[in-house]
Amino acid sequence: MQNEILLVAEAVSSEKGLPKDSIFEAIEMALATATKKRYEETSIIEVNIDRSTGEYESFKCWEVVAEEEFEDSEFHLQLDEAKAKDDSLELGSIYREQVENIEFGRIAAQAAKQVIVQKVREAERAQVVEKYRSFIGELVNGTVKKVSREFLIIDLGDGAEAILSRNELIPGEVFRMGDRLRAVLQEEERENRGPQLALSRKCPEMVGELFKLEVPEISEQVIEIKAIARDPGSRTKIAVKTNDNRIDPVGACVGMRGSRVQAVSSELGNERLDIVIWDDDPAQLLINSMGPAEITSIVLDEVKGTMEVAVTEDTLAQAIGKSGQNVRLSSQITGWKLNVIDQNAASEKGEQESSTFVTSLVGYLDVDEDVAKALVEDGFTNLDLIASSSNADIAKIDGFDEEIADLLIGRSKEALLTLAMELSSDTDDDSNDLMSLEGVDMSLALELNQKGITDREELAEQSVDELIQLVDMTEEAAAELIMQARAHWFE
Numbered sequence: 001m002q003n004e005i006l007l008v009a010e011a012v013s014s015e016k017g018l019p020k021d022s023i024f025e026a027i028e029m030a031l032a033t034a035t036k037k038r039y040e041e042t043s044i045i046e047v048n049i050d051r052s053t054g055e056y057e058s059f060k061c062w063e064v065v066a067e068e069e070f071e072d073s074e075f076h077l078q079l080d081e082a083k084a085k086d087d088s089l090e091l092g093s094i095y096r097e098q099v100e101n102i103e104f105g106r107i108a109a110q111a112a113k114q115v116i117v118q119k120v121r122e123a124e125r126a127q128v129v130e131k132y133r134s135f136i137g138e139l140v141n142g143t144v145k146k147v148s149r150e151f152l153i154i155d156l157g158d159g160a161e162a163i164l165s166r167n168e169l170i171p172g173e174v175f176r177m178g179d180r181l182r183a184v185l186q187e188e189e190r191e192n193r194g195p196q197l198a199l200s201r202k203c204p205e206m207v208g209e210l211f212k213l214e215v216p217e218i219s220e221q222v223i224e225i226k227a228i229a230r231d232p233g234s235r236t237k238i239a240v241k242t243n244d245n246r247i248d249p250v251g252a253c254v255g256m257r258g259s260r261v262q263a264v265s266s267e268l269g270n271e272r273l274d275i276v277i278w279d280d281d282p283a284q285l286l287i288n289s290m291g292p293a294e295i296t297s298i299v300l301d302e303v304k305g306t307m308e309v310a311v312t313e314d315t316l317a318q319a320i321g322k323s324g325q326n327v328r329l330s331s332q333i334t335g336w337k338l339n340v341i342d343q344n345a346a347s348e349k350g351e352q353e354s355s356t357f358v359t360s361l362v363g364y365l366d367v368d369e370d371v372a373k374a375l376v377e378d379g380f381t382n383l384d385l386i387a388s389s390s391n392a393d394i395a396k397i398d399g400f401d402e403e404i405a406d407l408l409i410g411r412s413k414e415a416l417l418t419l420a421m422e423l424s425s426d427t428d429d430d431s432n433d434l435m436s437l438e439g440v441d442m443s444l445a446l447e448l449n450q451k452g453i454t455d456r457e458e459l460a461e462q463s464v465d466e467l468i469q470l471v472d473m474t475e476e477a478a479a480e481l482i483m484q485a486r487a488h489w490f491e
Contacts, residue, residue: 006054022123059096139209162197171233202232226278229332241278293319364415387412460485
């Protein structure tokens with residue numbers, strides 16, 4: 001038998017071009033499987049083959065575990081029992097007890113053969129994946145070899161095959177046996193089968209790879225693809241940048257009479273392709289991406305990573321797109337969350353916010369409404385901004401001078417000090433104090449106070465959307481803070 005094992009390992013290794021270790025591992029697994037069937041064992045069986053002589057030994061194995069982790073005597077051995085057998089064993093060690101090697105009969109040999117064949121296939125598959133690993137993310141050509149309800153088997157040539165899941169096809173695509181196709185090569189881990197070559201035609205990289213083929217300037221790195229956002233089978237936005245100012249990146253990608261972009265679109269089932277110019281400024285990139293919709297204003301919130309985009313009423317539907325497609329793709333291109341509204345709604349919202357800021361400043365600074373409006377229009381919307389500004393900054397406002405600026409800064413500091421003293425002073429019921437809530441420091445308490453939220457009860461009545469409009473914080477942080485404020489409701 002020993003000589004037979006060596007001969008099998010040698011023959012299979014030579015025939016399949018696989019390392020002998022992989023073959024020996026397959027034989028060991030086959031022997032272990034056959035041993036379990038022969039003795040009707042449910043426990044773990046391990047077989048070790050001497051690579052030089054072909055001799056092998058069979059063992060029954062137990063894992064050494066703590067008493068509380070002990071579940072099955074077929075698989076586990078408690079530490080004290082293990083110590084009695086071998087004093088060197090520790091928690092997590094494997095205790096092995098030698099058992100008699102089986103003598104192969106017809107059934108055992110068949111079982112061994114099946115395991116060997118399976119392991120050899122897995123080793124071959126891993127070898128193919130390793131060969132093609134350098135091509136991961138690139139476009140490859142193949143022929144449909146097999147079609148099933150869930151996937152297609154694609155022959156890549158040289159004995160290599162890849163799986164193209166139907167979920168990775170462009171909606172509406174149909175391929176038959178013998179059809180040629182192009183797709184992006186990927187790698188996926190399949191349960192119990194190891195690495196597997198996979199293909200995709202709906203990933204964003206598919207569009208980029210096709211443009212590389214059609215546009216020499218991209219492969220030559222004269223034009224660079226910066227971002228791709230895709231709704232497979234429907235619409236794709238691709239942002240490009242030129243490294244040579246003499247070249248129009250959009251014109252180069254479109255080609256003479258649209259020949260280049262049409263070639264890409266045809267390969268993708270006539271998918272609509274929008275080519276936009278990349279810009280490092282996210283606001284300008286958004287304008288480029290959402291064209292031809294007319295954007296009237298953009299408000300960026302860098303803390304939340306959002307943009308509020310105001311567009312003309314007659315281009316609102318165009319800006320949003322069918323089922324929100326244009327907004328969704330533009331959001332992916334820019335990397336910002338977008339909130340698109342018409343300019344009338346934006347104006348009303350701005351007026352409401354300005355009115356709130358003006359009322360607050362009139363009360364805290366003891367100034368008339370015109371002075372407060374001038375401050376708000378110039379961006380000085382709260383006490384902190386005014387108190388931390390220089391005389392020169394405020395004196396730049398039309399109608400203001402350094403004397404007025406000095407007065408306003410002084411009053412802002414006094415108002416902030418008064419608020420701080422009120423917040424930190426002892427009260428008869430400090431359970432309703434904002435400062436009693438975890439995560440609320442003096443700065444946040446002051447900011448909430450300026451926005452009209454002076455105690456825990458008023459904070460508890462806020463919604464998440466209302467709170468994040470008043471102060472800069474994430475939805476998660478706002479929700480947690482509100483729930484803290486409402487905790488006493490459920491006591």
